[in-house]
Amino acid sequence: MLEIHKIRSHPDKVAAALARRGDDGLALGEVIKLDSERLQRIHDRDAARQKINELSRQVRKLRQSNRVAEAESIQLESRQLGQVEQLHNHRIAELDEAIHDLLLHVPNTPAPDCPTGQTEADNPVLRTHRAARGGTSRENQSLACEEPAFREYQRVPHWEFAVEMGILDLERAAKISGAMFAMFRGAGAVLARALVSFGLDRNSDLYEEVLPPSLVRRDTMVRTGHLPKFVDDAYEIARDDLWPIPTGEVPLTSLCEDEILAEEDLPMRFMAATPCYRREAGSAGRDTRGLLRVHEFQKVEILAYATAEQAAPLHDELLERAEGAVRDLGLDYRIIDICTGDLGNSSARTFDVEVYAPGADRWLECSSVSWFGDYQARRANIRYRPSQGRGTHFVHTLNGSAVAVPRLWAAIVETYRQPGNEIAVPEVLRPYMGGLKVISVNVPPSSAT
RNA sequence: GGAGAGGUGGCCGAGUCCGGUUGAAGGCGCUCCCCUGCUAAGGGAGUAAGGGUUAACAGCUCUUCGUGGGUUCAAAUCCCACCCUCUCCGCCA
Numbered sequence: 082m083l084e085i086h087k088i089r090s091h092p093d094k095v096a097a098a099l100a101r102r103g104d105d106g107l108a109l110g111e112v113i114k115l116d117s118e119r120l121q122r123i124h125d126r127d128a129a130r131q132k133i134n135e136l137s138r139q140v141r142k143l144r145q146s147n148r149v150a151e152a153e154s155i156q157l158e159s160r161q162l163g164q165v166e167q168l169h170n171h172r173i174a175e176l177d178e179a180i181h182d183l184l185l186h187v188p189n190t191p192a193p194d195c196p197t198g199q200t201e202a203d204n205p206v207l208r209t210h211r212a213a214r215g216g217t218s219r220e221n222q223s224l225a226c227e228e229p230a231f232r233e234y235q236r237v238p239h240w241e242f243a244v245e246m247g248i249l250d251l252e253r254a255a256k257i258s259g260a261m262f263a264m265f266r267g268a269g270a271v272l273a274r275a276l277v278s279f280g281l282d283r284n285s286d287l288y289e290e291v292l293p294p295s296l297v298r299r300d301t302m303v304r305t306g307h308l309p310k311f312v313d314d315a316y317e318i319a320r321d322d323l324w325p326i327p328t329g330e331v332p333l334t335s336l337c338e339d340e341i342l343a344e345e346d347l348p349m350r351f352m353a354a355t356p357c358y359r360r361e362a363g364s365a366g367r368d369t370r371g372l373l374r375v376h377e378f379q380k381v382e383i384l385a386y387a388t389a390e391q392a393a394p395l396h397d398e399l400l401e402r403a404e405g406a407v408r409d410l411g412l413d414y415r416i417i418d419i420c421t422g423d424l425g426n427s428s429a430r431t432f433d434v435e436v437y438a439p440g441a442d443r444w445l446e447c448s449s450v451s452w453f454g455d456y457q458a459r460r461a462n463i464r465y466r467p468s469q470g471r472g473t474h475f476v477h478t479l480n481g482s483a484v485a486v487p488r489l490w491a492a493i494v495e496t497y498r499q500p501g502n503e504i505a506v507p508e509v510l511r512p513y514m515g516g517l518k519v520i521s522v523n524v525p526p527s528s529a530t
Numbered sequence: 531g532g533a534g535a536g537g538u539g540g541c542c543g544a545g546u547c548c549g550g551u552u553g554a555a556g557g558c559g560c561u562c563c564c565c566u567g568c569u570a571a572g573g574g575a576g577u578a579a580g581g582g583u584u585a586a587c588a589g590c591u592c593u594u595c596g597u598g599g600g601u602u603c604a605a606a607u608c609c610c611a612c613c614c615u616c617u618c619c620g621c622c623a
Contacts, residue, residue: 123582127592134592137604141550144603156603163603341540341579464579472587473579 082184082459088112098190101197102421108183115183119176126169129162136162185303186310189456191421192430198420207432209415210408212496230413231439234500238440239491240371243269246502247523248494251371261361263375263487267523268514272493272506273379273486275513277354280381280484283409284402288352288383293332295355296323304461305334306427313362325358329382330480334457337386341473342465348387348395352483354379372487373441379487384480386463389455392477396430396452399481403434403448406484409509412492413437415444429454436488440495445488450481494520 088095092113096106136159143152196205211230243249248269254262265273281290302308302324307315316325326332333351342349357380368374383402387395400416407414419431428451435444455475458464464473497505504520511517 120582123592127582130592133603137550140603144550152603159603 082181082456083187083190084455084459085112085116085180085184089116095190099188101195102188102191102424103199104188108187112180112183112187115176115180119173119180122169122173122176126166126173129166129169133159133162133166185306188424188426189429189454191424191428192452192454195424195430196418196420197422199422200420201423203420204423204433205418205420207416207418209413210404211413212408212411231496235439235495235498236442237495237498238371239438239494242440242498242502243371243494246504246521247525248272248520249371258376261369261374261376263372263378265490267525268517268520269490269494269523271514271517272510272520273490275510276484276486276489277379277381278513279410279510280406281352281354283406284352284381284383284483288350291333291336291351291353293329293336293353293355295326295332295358297326297331297335298322299324301331301335301338304338305331305457306460307331310426314360316358316360326355327359328357328482329353329355329380330384333382333384333480334478335461337463337476338461340463342386342463342476344388344465344468347465347476348385348391350383350385352381352383354381356380371441372491373443373445375487378485380482381484382480383483384478386458386465386476386478388465388474389477392452392454392479395479396432396450399479400432400434400450402483403450403481407434407436407447407489410489410493410507412489412496413439414447419449425449425451427451427453427456429456436492438488438492438495440498441491445492447485447488447492448482451479453478453480 083095088109092109096109099106099109136155140152140155140159143149143155196203198204239249240251244251246269248265248267250264250266254264257264296318299308299322302315307327308324315327318324332355333353336351337349357378359376361374361376383399385395385399404414404416414434414436417433417435419425419428419433424431431449431451433446434448434450436447437443438445455477457478458475463476463478465476466473493507494504497507499505499519502522506514506517506520
């Protein structure tokens, strides 16, 4: 949420920044209006309270010296002031709620260097990386999807051959849970697990591994900005008012909720492998084939709390972590600079990593590396005490996916497909798969005889 | 799920029965100063956050003792609801 002081003192600047992402500024105008009444009310309420406190002290003295009649007349006066205070308080509570509601829906201001644009189509491609396959790896070449960089046998979508091989079981997943759920089997399941371990181990040098709860309170979802605006995208366990997390970002961002950290401890880096649950309500019928879009998946999230000064280099670091994982897996990918119009609600700047799946012939978003400024920290109330000077500041938060299982899984099996329904295992994953070099047709282990 | 005990500042811990100079004793920690050959010890001062006003992190003022309501002239203290922690019982991977 945006800072009310900033809105108060520079309404035009804030409005201009929001306009870059296509925000109409109506909510902002309303906030400014309500805020000025709120300030006036607070002033009047405090004055009433001050008088009450004063009168109470008089009452005490009078009663101690047994001047009951005088005390009672002052009590009467104070009681009336109490009613005035009440009225102000009720109105202030209303205003607070209204302003809060509005602010929850006002998106973050984009970073100054975030490219201006309206839709996805306006996102500049920062760079494209093509993995070395028998040759040298190439950067920044125009990579048309139909360019014959891939063999014919790599041009088969995973939902065809992986299902045939028995390592991906979409039909039974649908039987159990419905459309857009996936089930991995045999070496396919091991590959999914290997990706998670690979993602964690790759970042364990700097990032503390966390295994958080994946059901959280409503309040936690609000504080990370996933509610109330995206209520339709979240699953809800109504009976207990618990919400399955759509991303590990939710528990990790709330990890230090309501805490005041020491500047010396920043930046703090965390990572977590969690299940992610998404209703994908707005996406019915889109990208529904195979693993392109599923309701539940595993993801390794990396996240950092930082000071404002540390945020920019950390953003680069997180991007390099996300990018490095895909590069190490030997996949083709590109980095997208998300323009103002396509930016997530809470984000000030986002880079997407998109991996190329040759069989599906699609670029698949596998990581969004975002810098949120103090927008999230303001909601979650995460501050730090500067080592010099008094007071506290809100931290900056940054996060991204280190490894998102299904889409990387899809890109891997398509990219590494060999003639004759076999899949080579990427070098970096072999240690996590018992040294397995090639995945063949899944033959379930028979019961021991 | 049942029964009970608790939640006070950076930490520990008084105060709660019997409401009022208690934003909160005392201690620890931390910061600064003094003293002291070094060390140890000692002496003094300071040490919450947020809101409003303001040029001001000067002053004034309001709020905050788990959270939210209520009673009262006045609430850490009385009443109600909720959250969390701990102990015992039950259940359970």
